[in-house]
Amino acid sequence: MLKKYLIISTATDLVRIAPDKIVFISSDGNYCNLVQTDNETRLLTFQLGQIETMIHDQLGTDGLLFIRIGRGLIINRNYIYYINIQSQKLILSDVVRFTHTVSASKDALKQLKELIEKEAKV
Template identity: 50%
Template sequence: MLQQNTHLIISTSTDLLRIDYRHILYIQSDGNYCSLFQVGGVMRLVTYQLGQVEKMIAAQLSDNAKNFVRIGRSLIVNINYVYYISVAKQQLTLCDNHQATYSLNPSREALVALKTLIEEEMKH
């Protein structure tokens, strides 16, 4: 039997991607498509816009959806992999369990919002 609320399923007319949310590092908008980056450096292109994937995450992952945060217009990140935020350098670094790092450059405003969110979460 499948565990509920731990896997994101993205289905098209020809493909189905089923991935444990804990293996998703971030999702980046690429026009009408999204690139889904996974632990271990695997990248999958999906034929949905970022807003559609964001809705899938909310609908399918229930409480686990809180692990994902929309960063500006082009990114959704799994906050469990946030390693370093530099507002001054406009840099976000994610680190996966394989010690690989991923450097992203979201907007300054998006970084401030993410930094604040993580700081607030730390207080609880």
Template identity: 30%
Template sequence: MIKAILIDDEKSAIQSLSWEIENFCEDVKIIESFTDPLDAISAINYLKPDCVFLDIEMPEMDGFQLLNSLKYRDFDLIITTAFDNYAIKAFRESAIDYLLKPIDSDDLVQAVEKIKKNKNQNGLGTELKKVLTDLVPQQGYNKIGLPLVGKTKYVAPNDIYYCKSDGNYCEIFFVDGSVEMLTKKIKEIEEIISNKYFFRVHNSYLVNINYIKEFVKTEGQYLVLENGTSIPVSRSKKNDLLKLLDN
């Protein structure tokens, strides 16, 4: 029997997932569920589950921050999310699975089967440790302090789609659709948000590579981001960008 903990800031999402598990996954026993990430951290460290279903997008503490806060990590992980972006796709390259909301019962059963296979062959938590080391390094998810007028806004790197220069100003475009104007040049912003996931693709653009969907090499060459935004790529930046994306 697989002992599971469910974590999601939305109670309705937990209720829905619980119903799916109880009706389609007889090998899974839900031992606890949480809407508060801090409570979940304590429970995971104490109860030592076999599997955790984790919502990545949570307001107080995102899923990656929660993972990096754990002392006990010897469990298998299933990400639950409404966002199908580059960072989440990386999990599919490993033995860890992810479920897009609304969760499909067939996808859930397939993910649980993968966990059962891991348990028999690789031992629990093997791929989780790899993700925390390679795909989601702790430093990469530290908050970034953006100096706005009269305040500093702290955001996670993956809250930002891209930055656009406007002379001595810089616009920051966020995943939630909001935009902030900073009274700094893009070079200064590049230094502030220095991170392995950001790349200066053009004199006027700094892009979060997690959200790159396509690289169009015709018509002047440009990127298409997950939200449909087109970003020009300088010829001098093309080779370095391709090397980065291929690694």
């Protein structure tokens, strides 16, 4: 079975990336920044909601890998390393090559924490 890729195409360029190579995507006004596992960051000329739709439509169930957190973040759940609700800190890392710290609301992080806990029980 062919590996699924997320393809983000504009009139002038195209990004093709494997889902597991995406650490997170953050909103930057009308654009977003895609942070890769190789520590590169790529500016995408799409709003975060549009990227979410692409992930859903292109990746199908593989899109389960990604979690939308609030209005500003899409994260790859495989790289959730640390959650601190009080300090509103979320660290995404593979503990080898990269470590990224992002911020989210307490409620969102609380829900994320519960989700991870719940899935761990299953």
